[in-house]
Amino acid sequence: MTTTKLEQLRSLFAEMEQALIAYSGGIDSTLVAKVAFDVLGDRALAITAMSPSLLPEDLEDARIQAAAIGIPHDCVETHEMQNPDYTSNPVNRCYFCKSELHDTLKPFALDRGYPYVVDGVNADDLHDYRPGIQAAQERGARSPLAELGITKAEVREISRALDLPWWDKPAQPCLSSRFPYGEEITVAKLQRVGRAEVHLRRLGWQNIRVRSAGDTARIELLPGHIKDFVAQTDLPQLVARFEEFGFTYVTLDLEGYQSGKLNRVLGTNQSTPFQSAIV
Structure with a gap:
């Protein structure tokens, strides 16, 4: 196939x-x-x-x-x-x-x-x-x-x-997807989220999101990584780092990362119409 x-x-x-x-x-x-x-x-x-x-x-x-x-x-x-x-x-x-x-x-x-x-x-x-x-x-x-x-x-x-070494690269949609609908997007907010995610990547965590709601950062990891994250991370140091980025509060999503989570507010029947260009 x-x-x-x-x-x-x-x-x-x-x-x-x-x-x-x-x-x-x-x-x-x-x-x-x-x-x-x-x-x-x-x-x-x-x-x-x-x-x-x-x-x-x-x-x-x-x-x-x-x-x-x-x-x-x-x-x-x-x-x-x-x-x-x-x-x-x-x-x-x-x-x-x-x-x-x-x-x-x-x-x-x-x-x-x-x-x-x-x-x-x-x-x-x-x-x-x-x-x-x-x-x-x-x-x-x-x-x-x-x-x-x-x-x-x-x-x-x-x-x-095809032997592409990045075949298992995590998805990385644009940073604007980290904000709940209706919250204004600014360059400063995008940079804040971006710096936070890069920091987590450098600590070795992949498939992560830092969702931003007001001054709160909500970290999403794969469900199977949550316990290891809590056990292996210096949490006070992480909070201090996120505060340097501009967040006031830092939380961990206990459900874990799921793509498109912010779309839940739209209901369960949303999909995108698509017309194939192949005749």
């Missing part, structure tokens, strides 16, 4: 002839960039959007991975933080973020002769509330993984089969 879907992915890019990849450095867009480059060579270009919602460490990872793949890589700045429809953090915040991204990438691509902008949306993303997918589709973006029904688990399987 994995081999078949990889061949389908290669065939899809062969039909495109040229493609610009919206490349965050996450496992999904990195697989898309890898296969696009294998098929198209220098007719594929990876572009990373730089904004306060992207950690500098994640940007550096994206650069390293692009260099390892061999794909040409460039960066553009996006300015979603100037849009109050985004910073006010409504439930469809992601729509305004992806609108800014693709309003930036589409003319960039066309000016350079790339007829397609493609992203790393996978089939599993379609079953969560992802209003950004609608924004991308409205602007003509393609989602090869979703079009071919490739799930997150299959992304990892294919990446491992």
